[in-house]
Amino acid sequence: MSTAWIIARHEFLSRVQTKGFIFSTLLAPLGILLLVAVPIILSQLQVSPERRIAVCDESGYGLAATLVATDSSLFMLTDDPLDTLRAKVLAQELTGYLLIPADGLQRDSVVFFSRGGGGFGIHEALTVAVQDVFRRQRLLAHGADTALIRLAEQRTKIERVKVTAERTERDQTALLTIIGYGLSMVVYTLLFIYGGIVMRSVLEEKTNRIVEILASSARPFDIMLGKITGVGAVGLFQLVLWIALTGATMAIAGSILVSMSGTATQMDALAYYRSQDNDFAALVLQAPSLSVLHVVAFIFFFLSGYVFYSTLFAGIAAAADTEQDIQTLQAPVSIFIVLPILTLPMIMNAPDSTFAAILSLVPMFTPILMVIRIFATDVPWWQIAASIVLMIGSTFGAVWLAGRIYRIGILRYGQRPTFRQILRWIAEG
Numbered sequence: 001m002s003t004a005w006i007i008a009r010h011e012f013l014s015r016v017q018t019k020g021f022i023f024s025t026l027l028a029p030l031g032i033l034l035l036v037a038v039p040i041i042l043s044q045l046q047v048s049p050e051r052r053i054a055v056c057d058e059s060g061y062g063l064a065a066t067l068v069a070t071d072s073s074l075f076m077l078t079d080d081p082l083d084t085l086r087a088k089v090l091a092q093e094l095t096g097y098l099l100i101p102a103d104g105l106q107r108d109s110v111v112f113f114s115r116g117g118g119g120f121g122i123h124e125a126l127t128v129a130v131q132d133v134f135r136r137q138r139l140l141a142h143g144a145d146t147a148l149i150r151l152a153e154q155r156t157k158i159e160r161v162k163v164t165a166e167r168t169e170r171d172q173t174a175l176l177t178i179i180g181y182g183l184s185m186v187v188y189t190l191l192f193i194y195g196g197i198v199m200r201s202v203l204e205e206k207t208n209r210i211v212e213i214l215a216s217s218a219r220p221f222d223i224m225l226g227k228i229t230g231v232g233a234v235g236l237f238q239l240v241l242w243i244a245l246t247g248a249t250m251a252i253a254g255s256i257l258v259s260m261s262g263t264a265t266q267m268d269a270l271a272y273y274r275s276q277d278n279d280f281a282a283l284v285l286q287a288p289s290l291s292v293l294h295v296v297a298f299i300f301f302f303l304s305g306y307v308f309y310s311t312l313f314a315g316i317a318a319a320a321d322t323e324q325d326i327q328t329l330q331a332p333v334s335i336f337i338v339l340p341i342l343t344l345p346m347i348m349n350a351p352d353s354t355f356a357a358i359l360s361l362v363p364m365f366t367p368i369l370m371v372i373r374i375f376a377t378d379v380p381w382w383q384i385a386a387s388i389v390l391m392i393g394s395t396f397g398a399v400w401l402a403g404r405i406y407r408i409g410i411l412r413y414g415q416r417p418t419f420r421q422i423l424r425w426i427a428e429g
Contacts, residue, residue, distance in 0.1 A: 004226040011230025054078040054097040109157045116162035117377030121349040131156045172288040180375025194235045195313040202317035304391045305367025315402030336364035351376040363394035
């Protein structure tokens with residue numbers, strides 16, 4: 001049995017049996033339920049790609065012309081039949097088309113057809129524009145008294161429908177974007193938590209001189225690899241437990257909501273809570289369907305991000321002698337974990353923009369930003385493939401770099417290393 005495997009097994013078993021691991025694993029599903037209920041504040045700074053929405057008006061009130069007048073860069077008039085508009089959406093000649101039914105004004109409802117994706121930005125723009133136009137038309141038609149003002153303040157319902165080559169289906173972009181945001185925050189948090197565990201474990205073994213005993217029977221690289229693998233296995237195991245416990249918690253919460261609604265079936269309860277505008281209850285009863293790509297992408301980018309940053313943190317700890325040394329040396333690495341979090345509001349509003357695409361292909365940002373983009377929109381396959389290749393290459397590079405620092409730094413004591421010395425270790429390693 002290899003020494004790296006022995007070290008990895010020890011790291012895994014010693015950590016999953018701790019009270020802290022058990023406590024955090026059990027509490028996480030409750031925290032996820034709370035996060036679902038917390039509204040996400042959208043940033044005012046938007047980076048929007050070019051969008052064109054054709055408006056098909058069957059109401060007879062000239063609402064399409066009014067919409068175009070409010071924002072001619074977004075809306076355009078059309079006389080094309082619905083089949084032609086559908087074909088243009090699938091051919092990406094249009095972002096989507098907005099159908100105002102003949103009784104749309106009376107029902108206060110329109111339907112937006114698109115290929116899905118687009119994030120929050122397009123949904124927000126549609127909602128504001130349609131609500132303003134409908135409110136104006138109602139006031140013009142009935143006069144501005146108190147009753148009609150209340151009528152004008154009614155919430156306009158926009159049914160988002162995703163158009164695919166095979167069929168149309170309910171568009172779940174908004175909920176998937178929220179889930180992507182939450183999972184990006186999970187990746188961000190776990191990178192710091194488990195990267196910090198690796199870093200402090202290395203420093204503890206170095207300061208206690210335990211690593212000298214380990215080095216007598218194992219190569220420094222095997223010690224580093226075993227430690228990173230063992231702690232990473234802990235993180236992956238905890239993620240699997242969180243997913244299972246969250247699913248069980250959602251199922252129990254769904255049963256409670258059905259009982260509270262006084263209905264017999266889950267679908268009846270869903271209709272009841274939607275009529276009450278209770279989005280939280282509706283989410284619990286009918287969570288968005290996740291594809292295999294969503295699950296695989298999340299696991300891959302978490303693991304690759306963990307290996308990338310943990311190896312760098314291990315190299316930093318090997319070069320340090322004290323906690324103060326670590327605080328100084330880890331700053332250039334930690335900043336690359338923090339920076340993508342600052343851009344998340346912009347990515348949520350415009351996941352298809354060039355800005356979002358470029359940032360998500362930067363390996364230091366990829367583990368966090370590519371996760372939210374995959375959930376928020378249909379990311380082109382070549383961008384996903386490019387991010388995977390770049391991430392794998394960067395991870396091998398980080399392992400090579402940290403391994404050279406670790407080999408020399410782990411057995412050096414008594415002197416705070418400078419960045420110049422570390423660069424010399426890399427060259428000599």
